[in-house]
Amino acid sequence: MSFVSVFGVSVKNSVKAAIAAVALVIVLFVGALIYILVNQNNAASVAESGDGPQVMREGSHVLDDGGEGSVTVVEFLDFECEACGAFYPVVEDLREKYDGEITYVVRYFPLPGHFNSKNAAIAAEAAAQQNRFEDMYHRLFETQTQWGEAQESRAELFRSFAEEIGLDMAVFDESVADPATADRVELDLNEGERLGVSSTPTFFIDGEPVTLQKWDDLEKSIESAVNGDR
Template sequence: MKTPVKATLIALGVAIVLAIVAIVYAMTQRAADPAPPEGERLQTVRTDSHVLDQGGDGAVTVVEFLDFECEACGAFYPIVEDLRAQYAGDITYVVRYFPLPGHINSTQAALAAEAAAQQDRFEDMYHRLFETQAQWGENSVETPEVFRGFAEDLGLDLAAYDAAIADPATLERVQVDKSDGEKLGVRSTPSFFIDGEAVTLQAWGDLEAAIAEAVGGDR
């Protein structure tokens, strides 16, 4: 096959993939119009929230409510990683659980992340879950053994991991994040807040634009 033809086919394939991802993203965002109930105290960050990057005094706080099984969250994952690197020191990046009921393994994945967090390995599990999402996502049954396998691969204390998974307090911790998100008006994932204000996403570059404006200019 001639090189120009191959290049054209590759470009077409990439365009199709991007179009599919965009459709998935649009579908997950269709109900996201954060509008907190009147009189509710907003809680975008708690003292025990998981902080991936600590920007220090004066940093902009970016909060993401996510579902590890959500395809749109998976599509945003590399974008988020790029932004974390680009704005290192300027932002404090916080992630919170928001497992959606339509995703069979979303709560199990959140439990795995929280159990890892109890061994100070939250970020390692966060990366592993997104990097392997295609392997375990969209299953018809829960697969906790898959996540236990990730814990073993990461060298976690499996006895402590198993105890954390079985402890009702671990699920309660996940549900606290979900409850806060619901009070903030989160209905789909990913949903982002910058310094407590909801970010409206209509295009892939909107999150970066919002962060750039918050930190005081483009990079």
């Protein structure tokens, strides 16, 4: 075989390799461009549909409705969280003090480190389906020291609370077993995470997160909002 023929083959192979490389670059570029455009379109669709994370949604559990023009306070809570338990009486005092001036909303945020936090939230959601959310809310916090930090299920104890507050137990059991009830709890949890919630309790006032450094920071923030200073 002559040098020319060998050289010719070599040149042809180099050209083919170069063409293949250029083609690969073009494919990758087009793919990246399509990815960017699709994600931009998806982001635009979310923005237009208003389906981004919301501090309060239709169907969120409202403990107090202050009416039009009231300050909206939203708490993401975990029924097993000791800090939430410590804030519970503070929150109850504030609800009474600002009755008619605030709309108080509760959302679930069961932390993974608490064995029964999701069980408690499911019990509360099952009670909510019988319009008795607040009764279960009180019962869970008032008894937190009895079941908090347990490393085995306390679902039966929560069921006894449902009996004590007079729920239809057949309906309650069906609600607890229904995956849609757990999905409702997860909806709050997932949206809380998208809003930046990472611990409990986390409070929002009129859509803005509250920074808690002292016990009276929540009251000061509510008072400021009620007075129009926020």
